[in-house]
Amino acid sequence: MLSRQIASGLRAYETPFYLYDTALLRQTLESVVYESNKYGYKVHYAIKANYDDHLLAIIREYGLGIDCASGNELRKAVEAGFDPRGIVYAGVGKRDKELRYAIEQGILAINCESIEELMLVDALAAEAGRVTDVALRINPDIDPKTNHCIDTGQADSKFGISYEEVLEHAEAIKALRHVDIVGIHLHIGSQIRELHVFENMCNKVNAIVENLERLGFSFRFVDVGGGLGVNYDVPENEPIPNFASLFSIVHNHLAVGDKEVHFEFGRSIVAECGELITTVLFNKTTATGRKLAIVDASMTELIRPALYGSYHNIENITSEEEGREKYTIVGTACESTDVFDENVSLKKTRRGDLLTIKSAGAYGMSMASRYNLHDLPGAVYSDEL
């Protein structure tokens, strides 16, 4: 854990801030590139996980494509120098101006999530005098065995087109003249730790591709999304996620001939390289006897615990006390759910101590807000120290 090694040096920066271990990010990227190359798989980085410019510049060096979820994310990726031909764009509710921009950029694929969207893309592409590449995002109806708040591919989810609806409209889809249906896309959820669910996903994809090709569709690629989980419990045990296992499962179970296979990883690329560093402002004990450590970060810097009940491992990196105590770690925001964790065993904690909230590189800064007019947190990078 980088923060522990350089704890005293961190006093120079105003908290709260994100600390990024760019060496770990590079090792993670080396791993994903090395493992994916074994099978010729193509990897996109899901920019929603963290769109920090410094991190994006590093990610670009490793040749990844981008997966984006809004017109502004697409613009960010283009401005950061990613080749539009390596960018996919999903999202249930794309605005006309966002679709126009995607069409103009000639991206790898607009991943369409409803029949109406497909019709609109066809019309907008016609208006632009173009034929646009599109992938059908299909809802595969799979339980990814993760936190319900972050599953995306179950039958009733808002994401993707139901397979039944694709069948029902197959002829109309094939008749579209300004979209070229080049791929199938799906994403079953995030923070998936039970990798066997990816086997179910592959079996579903095999059947969907086979059936749709029998109906006359012809796909160049399948994009199976992201979702590989990280070890929030003890990040030190697994700083680099197990890309090799996931790729080997997909290799053994996906049977789509020589089609390209794409992945869209967000969390697994950046979660572990980021920590949120915060200062203890005050300690107090509630009337019920609960010891609170009030820190200068809050849900406005890292909303995951308040929003999903997510767990992040927390450590006091500057206390030199021998004893440990149990604390409830709360933030500064005017919200009762602004609690990072309860019953956290920490070295005895005093005003001014620095805490690290680990594995915060993904969906941390990118979900930060200015509630209570908090300032957005800064960032410190290990390669600039």
Ligand code: LLP
């Ligand atoms: N592709 C699509 C279409 C997605 O919707 C997502 C994430 C990804 C790829 C990247 O998934 P990952 O590899 O990061 O699991 N804010 C939540 C996570 C939301 C994920 C949304 N979609 C969190 O903090 O856990």
